[in-house]
Amino acid sequence: MAINYKIEIFDNDFILLKNDKNVLKEWQSYGKALYNSRLDFIDEVICSEYEICVKLNNTFxxxxxxxxxxxxxxxxxxTRVLKMPILFDNxxxxxxxxQQCNMSREEIISLLLSSKLEVAMLGFLPGFIYMSGLPKELCIPRKANPKNNIEAGSFAIASKYAGLYSVESPGGWHVLGKMPCRVLNIPDIPPIILEPQxxxxLEEIGSIKYKELNDSNINILEYNGLT
Amino acid sequence: MGSLRFISSPFSATIQDLGREALAYYAIPASGALDKKSLQLANKILGNPLHAPCIEFSFTPGKIEFESATTICLTGADMQFKVNDKIIKLNSIVGIKSGDILSGSWPKLNARCYLAVKAKLDLPNIYASYSSYPNAKIGYNSGANLKKGDQIHWKEIPLNVSLENIKVDDKPFCESIKIKKAPEYHLYSKDITDQLIANEFSIDSNSNRMGARLLEKIIGDKFPELKASVPVLPGFIQLTPSGTLIVILQDGHTTGGYPRIAYIPENELSAFNQNAPRKKFKFKLV
Structure with missing residues (x-):
C-alpha cells in the first residue's frame, strides 16, 4: 500500500510530510516504517497525527x-487490543x-468504559500517550492555566483526546484517575511499550487493586498477559 | 581513580555530552549541551573524544573541591574562574592538585560554561549518552541538577596534547541570531513577521533546558491557532496566542500545540544559548 503525503523541504535541516487523506492507522504505520528504515540521511523521525517531521543530517x-x-x-x-486499568479517584x-460536560460522574465513567480508544500518537514528554476515540460529549477544552505538577500515571482528558502522563510534568488536561501499570521502559528498547494503533x-479498578498493581511494578503488556 | 566534589551548589548544572540520537520518535528529546561548540572545544583542548561528557554550568558554577590531582579545561561563558585564589584562563589546560578549589561568579556576557576533565568520567550511560534528562530521570543522580555534596569519579587518562593547533573563537556571544522560516511562518501578517526581525528580544529568566521563553512579546490582534499538536525540534520558535515566543531547546517537547513561526538552525543554537537572560539580541532571517 502506498502512502500519500504533501512534502515541504526546509533546506538541509528537515522535511515535513503532511498527511494527505490517509487514515490514521496507515499514517502511523508509515511513520513507524520510516523510523525503522534507519535511512542514512535521517537523524530523527517525529510522527504526529497530521505530520511527520524528518530531521536531516549533512549526508542528505x-x-x-x-x-x-x-x-x-x-x-x-x-491490531493489538489492550485493557487499561484506571482508578477513578477524587x-x-x-x-x-x-460541570462542563453537564453529566454526572457515573455517566462520564460509564461513557469512558464503553469507549474504544486508540493510541493516536506519542509525543510531548516520554511516555505521554495521546488516545483518540474520546466520545464527543467528553471533548472539552484544556485548562486555561496549566497546572505545574501532574502526577506520573495520571489519566486525563482534553479536547478530542484521552491521555496518560507517564512522568510527572506540568499540564493543562483534566485529570480523572490514575493508571497503575508501567508504560515507560527506560533504559530498554523500545523505551515506551504502548504503540500508535x-x-x-479502559477498565475500572478500586483502590485496593490499584495499590496491588502499583506495588507490583507490572507493565501494561504484562497486565494484559503479553510480554 | 580520581574525583571531585561540589562543596557549594551551582545555580544550575548538569552532566551533558552531544546528546542522544533517534529517540524523538518515542518523545525522548536529544538533550546534550546547550552550546555544543564550547563542549567540543573543551574536549579538543584536553585531547578527549569530542563527544565526552562535561559539566555544563548555567549562570554560576558553585564551588568544587578536587579530591585528586588532574587536568581540566573550561570553555564558554567567562565565570571569572579561580583555582584557590588564582585566576585561570578559559580555553586553556589547567593543572589541578589534590585539594584545589575551583570557584567562579555570575558571567557578565554569556550563560553557559563547560568543565572538561582529562579522564573517563564514571557516569551512567543511557541510550548511548551521558546527558542528564531530569523529566525521565535519566543520567547522574536521576538527571537532577548537581548540588552540594555531589561527587563525580573518574579514571585518569594520561595527557598528551598541545594547544598549538587549536583555534579558539573566544566570542560565543552573538547579538544577531540567524533564523529561517518555519512551517507556519506564512500564516502570519507582514506586521507580525516584521516585528520578529525588527524588534530586540531577550531570554526570560523563567527559562530552562526545555525551552527559552522570550521576554518581549509580539503585538497583534489575533494569532492563528493549530487544530492538532505538531512535531517540534530544538531551535523551533513557537508563537503562543498571547504573543509570547518560546524557543524549544535540547530537553524540549517533541510535539507542541503552538504554531511554529521560525526556527534557529542547529549550528546557530550554541550562539543563541549563550545569551544571558535579559541580554538583548535580534533575529536575522536568512
Whole structure:
C-alpha cells in the first residue's frame, strides 16, 4: 500500500510530510516504517497525527527524497487490543469536568468504559500517550492555566483526546484517575511499550487493586498477559 | 581513580555530552549541551573524544573541591574562574592538585560554561549518552541538577596534547541570531513577521533546558491557532496566542500545540544559548 503525503523541504535541516487523506492507522504505520528504515540521511523521525517531521543530517541529497516512499504491508498495521486499568479517584478536576460536560460522574465513567480508544500518537514528554476515540460529549477544552505538577500515571482528558502522563510534568488536561501499570521502559528498547494503533479499553479498578498493581511494578503488556 | 566534589551548589548544572540520537520518535528529546561548540572545544583542548561528557554550568558554577590531582579545561561563558585564589584562563589546560578549589561568579556576557576533565568520567550511560534528562530521570543522580555534596569519579587518562593547533573563537556571544522560516511562518501578517526581525528580544529568566521563553512579546490582534499538536525540534520558535515566543531547546517537547513561526538552525543554537537572560539580541532571517 502506498502512502500519500504533501512534502515541504526546509533546506538541509528537515522535511515535513503532511498527511494527505490517509487514515490514521496507515499514517502511523508509515511513520513507524520510516523510523525503522534507519535511512542514512535521517537523524530523527517525529510522527504526529497530521505530520511527520524528518530531521536531516549533512549526508542528505535532494535525490534522497524518493527513498521516503516506503511501502506499507497490510500485516504491519497492528491490531493489538489492550485493557487499561484506571482508578477513578477524587481528583479536583472532576468538578469542572462534571460541570462542563453537564453529566454526572457515573455517566462520564460509564461513557469512558464503553469507549474504544486508540493510541493516536506519542509525543510531548516520554511516555505521554495521546488516545483518540474520546466520545464527543467528553471533548472539552484544556485548562486555561496549566497546572505545574501532574502526577506520573495520571489519566486525563482534553479536547478530542484521552491521555496518560507517564512522568510527572506540568499540564493543562483534566485529570480523572490514575493508571497503575508501567508504560515507560527506560533504559530498554523500545523505551515506551504502548504503540500508535494500539486499541485501548479502559477498565475500572478500586483502590485496593490499584495499590496491588502499583506495588507490583507490572507493565501494561504484562497486565494484559503479553510480554 | 580520581574525583571531585561540589562543596557549594551551582545555580544550575548538569552532566551533558552531544546528546542522544533517534529517540524523538518515542518523545525522548536529544538533550546534550546547550552550546555544543564550547563542549567540543573543551574536549579538543584536553585531547578527549569530542563527544565526552562535561559539566555544563548555567549562570554560576558553585564551588568544587578536587579530591585528586588532574587536568581540566573550561570553555564558554567567562565565570571569572579561580583555582584557590588564582585566576585561570578559559580555553586553556589547567593543572589541578589534590585539594584545589575551583570557584567562579555570575558571567557578565554569556550563560553557559563547560568543565572538561582529562579522564573517563564514571557516569551512567543511557541510550548511548551521558546527558542528564531530569523529566525521565535519566543520567547522574536521576538527571537532577548537581548540588552540594555531589561527587563525580573518574579514571585518569594520561595527557598528551598541545594547544598549538587549536583555534579558539573566544566570542560565543552573538547579538544577531540567524533564523529561517518555519512551517507556519506564512500564516502570519507582514506586521507580525516584521516585528520578529525588527524588534530586540531577550531570554526570560523563567527559562530552562526545555525551552527559552522570550521576554518581549509580539503585538497583534489575533494569532492563528493549530487544530492538532505538531512535531517540534530544538531551535523551533513557537508563537503562543498571547504573543509570547518560546524557543524549544535540547530537553524540549517533541510535539507542541503552538504554531511554529521560525526556527534557529542547529549550528546557530550554541550562539543563541549563550545569551544571558535579559541580554538583548535580534533575529536575522536568512
Amino acid at each position: 541529497k535532494y535525490s534522497d527524497i524518493e527513498k521516503l516512499q516506503i511501502e506499507i504491508k497490510e500485516k504491519e498495521i497492528s 481528583n479536583v478536576d472532576w468538578k469542572h469536568v462534571i 494500539d486499541i485501548v479499553h
